[in-house]
């Protein structure tokens with residue numbers, strides 16, 4: 001598979017300083033993938049990657065907690081491909097792309113797009129690494145057997161992963177809505193061992209969450225509707241009672257410190273015109289996560 005990168009990708013250039021590197025030198029590779037085959041309510045996740053990249057151009061290069069210039073790890077952004085309308089084909093394309101990035105010993109960062117893309121990125125991760133668990137942030141469990149006739153729906157994303165891939169455990173954080181139909185609640189009640197849910201109403205302690213992950217290798221899948229809708233309204237099916245910024249960042253920081261995070265996606269961002277705040281939030285989240293991957297979080301700004 002041939003890799004095509006884009007100029008002025010994640011972080012881009014500022015005042016003549018280029019913040020990205022050529023693909024061969026990159027440690028982290030941004031994969032924009034605005035898949036949108038199934039829509040439950042609000043449409044627009046296909047515009048997610050573009051809005052995130054645009055907002056990223058306005059970010060400061062230093063992380064304010066570690067004072068590290070995160071881009072120095074080596075960032076490269078792929079050109080967004082033409083995404084097939086057929087979900088199975090789209091998933092296959094993302095799987096091949098992620099596989100190539102992993103084979104080149106780089107860290108994949110997927111910008112969604114709808115949650116259904118997980119089967120592609122995680123499929124590649126599971127072929128490359130043994131003993132993988134999922135750390136999942138979401139308002140929804142996404143464990144339906146199928147949804148509105150489709151097995152590839154975003155509402156079934158984690159169910160597909162649990163059924164089709166050798167996932168050791170799924171640890172879901174911030175869940176605050178489940179369905180009784182399509183065997184979602186039934187699955188949750190049955191799969192006590194391979195599944196741990198930290199509900200949105202619980203006191204979400206980072207340590208407790210990270211300890212629940214049994215393996216060293218972890219893939220993080222982050223649905224932006226995990227955040228409270230007051231700070232993250234730009235998503236198709238928002239739910240009240242979600243996570244705050246620092247609460248989320250604390251959990252991520254510990255996960256990256258204690259585990260070998262092998263890749264992550266950020267999905268379901270559906271930008272609202274003339275409301276740039278959520279675009280910035282998502283871009284910052286991604287930049288922070290890359291920083292946590294490549295830099296020690298032991299040093300702190302005073």
Ligand SMILES: [Mn+2]
Nearest residue numbers: 139140223225
């Ligand atoms: Mn969701």
